[in-house]
Amino acid sequence: MIINHYQTCGECEFTPLCLPQIDQKMSHFNQCLPIQRQLVLKKGEILFTPHTPFQCLYAVKLGAIKTVQTESNGEELIRNFYFTGEIFGYKAIHQGEYRSTAKALCESHVCEINYREFLHFIQQNPHLQEHVMYSACSHINRGSYLHTKSAERKVAAFLLDLSNRLHPFPIKGVLYLPIPRQDIASYLRLTPETLSRISTKFIRNKIIAVDKRKLTLLKPELLQGIADGRVESKIEFR
Amino acid sequence: MIINHYQTCGECEFTPLCLPQIDQKMSHFNQCLPIQRQLVLKKGEILFTPHTPFQCLYAVKLGAIKTVQTESNGEELIRNFYFTGEIFGYKAIHQGEYRSTAKALCESHVCEINYREFLHFIQQNPHLQEHVMYSACSHINRGSYLHTKSAERKVAAFLLDLSNRLHPFPIKGVLYLPIPRQDIASYLRLTPETLSRISTKFIRNKIIAVDKRKLTLLKPELLQGIADGRVESKIEFR
């Protein structure tokens, strides 16, 4: 569903490009992004599919998007999650096409930014250009914790990653998971069973608390220690 | 060792920015990169260390560089390899500093490109700008095969990755490995023992041939099949 044309907002990584009044120091961002259109996706709706030629970057205005890639052996793997405020599609700049399927995890509002117009636009201001390079480079080595071997470290790192990226900012480490367990497991290259066992262990050790979709990080420092491999998650009682 | 100032060359990803005559279609790249200086590193010499403020991108003119990161638990992990023609340092644009140690795997020639000057330079030409975004985005999801669980798939994918990136282009799939086994193992998050066992298996199955540092890919298609998880590497005889 298309809401309108060329609307701008202040709700993504490019905010200073849209809302110069937010920060005096950002006052050089005095123009608005050439947003082609804003989309509203229902849960499960698809934004793009593999082998579609690259044309647009996308900004998540509100909601959560997952990208899924089907391996040549048929396996379906989650490649990435994108939450409110985040930009995605950079990888397709290099590849010339999208290689994954982008699907909404919940009702989501997404801005479609035409890359050609976008390039033209940012050329008008050196600071914009620098900002965009900065944003693009922030995607290098995203989720590098997936390289870790230990399932516990991966889960701990993922939870911390989530708490940093999920908006609105978690009050006392409280998050509402927009992602089903299966997708988290797939993203972390674990089985749902292993993920479940580790959550249970974290809960028993009072590191996190879980109530359906509501997740509370009770001891973020300890979680960081586990993620870094500095701390053993110890207790294995029942 | 500093060779000279503001020299340019045609031996990296930014080649068309330096050598417009290579391709008529690239004739808009009519200026030269503001290279601060060219360095020659002996084997084992260090280019930068963690916590150094970001200032420069680096282009490998010739040779091979590894980046090593010390985890907070003391473990030393290889983060990346960079070969002839490749650019590195993009990640530090976002982080504001280098987070790893860059070390030469063999005698290497490296161009140090001042990022401030570089930004200023590319602003003069929209096509350069696009090219640089393209280059930066090519680094997103580099080495995504590290996410794989199977050691065999990782090794197969790594060998193919190498054969695509090692210059001069391999004749009939022949490469000269500039990387010690231990570093390969660390990069792949495997032990040297596991890597060794898998190489042996590949050799027994006549998928590759190894003579010290000389590596021949005998069946690249099969290797691709293993990397993709489509093929079992079968035979386990002795």
Added chain:
DNA sequence: CGCCGTATTGAGCGCTCTCAAGCTAGGTGG
């Protein structure tokens, strides 16, 4: 209440790690 998809729990197996020993190549000194 019954149904179905999602999540959890349990038992056994397999892959990769650990630790230890053996091997090879290259360098050194007698």
Added chain:
DNA sequence: CCACCTAGCTTGAGAGCGCTCAATACGGCG
């Protein structure tokens, strides 16, 4: 020329972690 040494690589046996497969529990919805 050869014994010796060292570092890097390979090989072997046993242990542990995460996977597989199966059963059970939960939760939303008609």
